[in-house]
Amino acid sequence: xxxxxxxxxxxxxxxxxxxxxxxxxxxxxxxxxxxxxxxxxxxxxxxxxxxxxxxxxxxxxxxxxxxxxxxxxxxxxxxxxxxxxxxxxxxxxxxxxxxxxxxxxxxxxxxxxxxxxxxxxxxxxxxxxxxxxxxxxxxxxxxxxxxxxxxxxxxxxxxxxxxxxxxxxxxxxxxxxxxxxxxxxxxxxxxxxxxxxxxxxxxxxxxxxxxxxxxxxxxxxxxx
Amino acid sequence: xxxxxxxxxxxxxxxxxxxxxxxxxxxxxxxxxxxxxxxxxxxxxxxxxxxxxxxxxxxxxxxxxxxxxxxxxxxxxxxxxxxxxxxxxxxxxxxxxxxxxxxxxxxxxxxxxxxxxxxxxxxxxxxxxxxxxxxxxxxxxxxxxxxxxxxxxxxxxxxxxxxxxxxxxxxxxxxxxxxxxxxxxxxxxxxxxxxxxxxxxxxxxxxxxxxxxxxxxxxxxxxx
Numbered sequence: 001x002x003x004x005x006x007x008x009x010x011x012x013x014x015x016x017x018x019x020x021x022x023x024x025x026x027x028x029x030x031x032x033x034x035x036x037x038x039x040x041x042x043x044x045x046x047x048x049x050x051x052x053x054x055x056x057x058x059x060x061x062x063x064x065x066x067x068x069x070x071x072x073x074x075x076x077x078x079x080x081x082x083x084x085x086x087x088x089x090x091x092x093x094x095x096x097x098x099x100x101x102x103x104x105x106x107x108x109x110x111x112x113x114x115x116x117x118x119x120x121x122x123x124x125x126x127x128x129x130x131x132x133x134x135x136x137x138x139x140x141x142x143x144x145x146x147x148x149x150x151x152x153x154x155x156x157x158x159x160x161x162x163x164x165x166x167x168x169x170x171x172x173x174x175x176x177x178x179x180x181x182x183x184x185x186x187x188x189x190x191x192x193x194x195x196x197x198x199x200x201x202x203x204x205x206x207x208x209x210x211x212x213x214x215x216x217x218x219x220x221x222x223x224x
Numbered sequence: 225x226x227x228x229x230x231x232x233x234x235x236x237x238x239x240x241x242x243x244x245x246x247x248x249x250x251x252x253x254x255x256x257x258x259x260x261x262x263x264x265x266x267x268x269x270x271x272x273x274x275x276x277x278x279x280x281x282x283x284x285x286x287x288x289x290x291x292x293x294x295x296x297x298x299x300x301x302x303x304x305x306x307x308x309x310x311x312x313x314x315x316x317x318x319x320x321x322x323x324x325x326x327x328x329x330x331x332x333x334x335x336x337x338x339x340x341x342x343x344x345x346x347x348x349x350x351x352x353x354x355x356x357x358x359x360x361x362x363x364x365x366x367x368x369x370x371x372x373x374x375x376x377x378x379x380x381x382x383x384x385x386x387x388x389x390x391x392x393x394x395x396x397x398x399x400x401x402x403x404x405x406x407x408x409x410x411x412x413x414x415x416x417x418x419x420x421x422x423x424x425x426x427x428x429x430x431x432x433x434x435x436x437x438x439x440x441x442x443x444x445x446x447x448x
Contacts, residue, residue: 002391003344004384009282012395019395021279024359024384026253026311026399027406027416028276051275052252053287054372055245058233063277087250093419094431101425112427120227135248140371147364147378148278154371160228160248167226171236171243172409175250181419182251182406185396187434188421192251192406192414195317200411201325203336207318210411 019185027182027190030088032096033062034117034126035076042117042126043072044109046100048183050085058157060085060137063150072105074142074153080124081139083155086131090179093189120159127161132178135160168212172197243409251406251414254312256320257286258341258350259300266341266350267296268333270324272407274309282381284309284361287374296329298366298377304348305363307379310355314403317413344383351385356402359384392436396421 009017028048035043047070049063062085064070077083088096095113103109110117116129123136137155144151166174182190197210233241252272259267271294273287286309288294301307312320319337327333334341340353347360361379368375390398405413421434 001385002388004386006382009384014280016395017282018279020384020391020397021282021381022276023395023397023399024282024309024357024381025274025276025284026255026404027251029250029252031250049275050249051273051287052246052249053369054289054374055242056238057372058241058245058248059372060249063275065278085248090419094422097422098425098431101427101429103427107427133248143367143369143376145277145367145376145378148281148283150278152367152369152376154369157245157248158230160226160233160244162226162228164226167244171240171247172412173244173247175247175408176412176414180250180408182416184399184404184416185421187424188396188400189419190400190416191419192408192416195314195405195413195415197409197412198318198321201322203325203327203331205325207322 023185027184030093030096030181030183030189031062032086032088032099032115032128032131033073034084034086034128035073035082036080036125037076038079040124041105042108042110043076044099044113044115044126044128045070045073046088046096053154059140059154060157061152061154063145064153065150074151077139077153078142082123082125082136083139084123084125084127084134084136086128086134087175087178087180089132090181090191092130093181097187097189120161123159133162133166133173133175133180174212247409251408254317254320254405254407254413256310256312256323256339256352256355257297258308258310258352259297259306260304260349261300262303264348265329266332266334267300268323268337268339268350268352269294269297270312270320277378283364283378284381285376285378287369288377289374298375301363301377302366306347306349306360307363308347308349308351308358308360310352310358311399311402311404313354313356314405314415316354317405321411321413344385347383357386357390357397357399357404398436
């Protein structure tokens, strides 16, 4: 095992340290955030920091940095109070990564990457048509993280759009069946293979595997 | 595509809604957080909310909820200002899940799940010996997220312990080679298969694949 301490990474080249530290949190979510400004100009940006905050009310957050790419997203959300989050799947992961290029505010990431904007009534921000699981949010709060000048942007979910078959009978969404990808470090993309779902852990109780079609099966038995 | 709006999920059974909303953020990291109280009593708890906050200074955060399991972790961190984060791998994912059972503060998750505490000089909080990538953190800030009574706990990394071979020449850690797992929803565990690493995105430049041994190869060529 390699043991790296504070003094050692202070002496590492900046880019090396960035790769190293970005690998530590584990696998990250891969999402495209869609926004528009108050003149209706669309923006699309890749984020690996989208995080579940709570189910009731349904809150999701993401971390934004003070650099030029992510600033368009933040500025648009401040203007319109709306954004969409679109899970990235194996079908368009390279186009999703390309949105992180530093396009000017005049350039549209949708056009540059050949992803398709989609809209629903009541939501100004663009969805990614190609995404198989996506949702719209209303801005609730922008919390400054003063220690490193980042922000936690918190939204409440207003609409969810998902392929029918992926939603299981207990509400779990089989995002693996949607080919949703995950990220490690800054630039590595991964598909997944399920080990299993596990039962709710209790003291002195052995864990059991949950079949994805468990509820369907038991419902079927009840009807027989 | 299924379209679910606000009124619809208000009428869903609570457990169904919890599964559904927990599936939306995408794949989550799987980490065990090790702490001890000021009397030296160890605690270990599973978290799917560990998130990278920044590389310089090296900051990692996690979300904690006001329930009994996670309260031990928070209370210990408040007492000692230290914690460890230990990536969960395929070798002990079930034991890791079992730590989320509501053990009393007198019961030790290490003993109950047969995971092994490990210690280094200068860090009171226990590491998980079985973990192949782990690090110690010093508490920097506990930010209240008042909208749903959760907290963002922020730590600065002080020590990193990682298997040698996993750290690549540009600092990227191949966490897939460590069999690190990811989580979807509340209870589904996944191993991964890399699609590729992608080059830094720039406008008007075609993305290229990064070989994991790229730097090694180019170094070798330079020496020939």
